[in-house]
Amino acid sequence: MPRQFFVGGNFKMNGVRQSITDIVKNLNSAKLDSTTEVVISPPALYLTLTRELADPKIGVAAQNVFDKPNGAFTGEISVEQLKDTSINWAVIGHSERRVILKESDEFIARKVKAAVDGGVSVIFCIGETLEEREANKTIEVVTRQLNAAAKELSKEQWAKVVIAYEPVWAIGTGKVATTEQAQEVHAAIRKWLGETISAQAADDVRVIYGGSVSEKNCRELATQPDVDGFLVGGASLKPAFVDIINARI
Ligand SMILES: O=C(CO)COP(=O)(O)O
Numbered sequence: 001m002p003r004q005f006f007v008g009g010n011f012k013m014n015g016v017r018q019s020i021t022d023i024v025k026n027l028n029s030a031k032l033d034s035t036t037e038v039v040i041s042p043p044a045l046y047l048t049l050t051r052e053l054a055d056p057k058i059g060v061a062a063q064n065v066f067d068k069p070n071g072a073f074t075g076e077i078s079v080e081q082l083k084d085t086s087i088n089w090a091v092i093g094h095s096e097r098r099v100i101l102k103e104s105d106e107f108i109a110r111k112v113k114a115a116v117d118g119g120v121s122v123i124f125c126i127g128e129t130l131e132e133r134e135a136n137k138t139i140e141v142v143t144r145q146l147n148a149a150a151k152e153l154s155k156e157q158w159a160k161v162v163i164a165y166e167p168v169w170a171i172g173t174g175k176v177a178t179t180e181q182a183q184e185v186h187a188a189i190r191k192w193l194g195e196t197i198s199a200q201a202a203d204d205v206r207v208i209y210g211g212s213v214s215e216k217n218c219r220e221l222a223t224q225p226d227v228d229g230f231l232v233g234g235a236s237l238k239p240a241f242v243d244i245i246n247a248r249i
Pocket residue numbers: 010094166170171172173174210211212213231232233234235
């Protein structure tokens with residue numbers, strides 16, 4: 001079975017009730033490639049609004065989740081609370097949380113585990129900084145981030161994970177990775193899956209690309225054999241998101 005193409009929209013800390021309503025209604029009425037899985041990720045306050053408004057075939061993801069089931073963790077949201085409000089996805093390990101909020105590989109891996117254990121699928125973000133790329137450490141860094149998650153998850157649990165390769169230098173900068181750069185790292189991630197998890201995981205786990213994806217560059221990126229979709233930031237707030245979802249038609 002070919003891997004289903006996957007396009008996520010990460011709104012980050014953007015949008016208010018009206019603009020998010022407009023984005024969702026636009027998606028609901030657009031003609032979307034029915035073979036592409038679409039998941040949108042609004043700020044936490046608007047998760048339930050988005051879930052209520054969005055067509056049921058569109059998934060909704062939290063931008064974060066905590067690793068503990070409940071308790072005195074001010075400001076955090078649990079996996080159970082996501083499930084309770086029909087939010088079946090979470091973005092975990094985004095570089096903005098790794099870099100700005102100092103989330104460690106281990107903490108992120110625990111959150112991935114808690115989410116999958118609780119029945120929430122994960123868009124697991126990994127990627128190197130510009131400094132790391134220039135020091136030729138890209139594969140070492142993504143392997144370290146992947147290994148942290150592999151310590152927590154059972155082999156079967158990778159079926160609930162979509163890996164988002166997001167080079168930090170390409171996020172919000174307009175500097176997209178070339179198709180060759182993306183394919184090279186995606187192929188290395190797939191090799192890692194085969195060697196560390198299982199042949200089945202290497203075949204089945206989607207590896208999507210994020211970082212300045214636009215309606216202009218998405219088609220070429222989508223031609224790469226190991227690019228199974230995109231995690232889109234800025235462009236997911238615009239009507240052009242539909243063109244990215246439809247990158248393969
Ligand atoms: O971080 C991203 C998605 O999670 C990518 O953001 P941009 O598409 O705005 O570069």
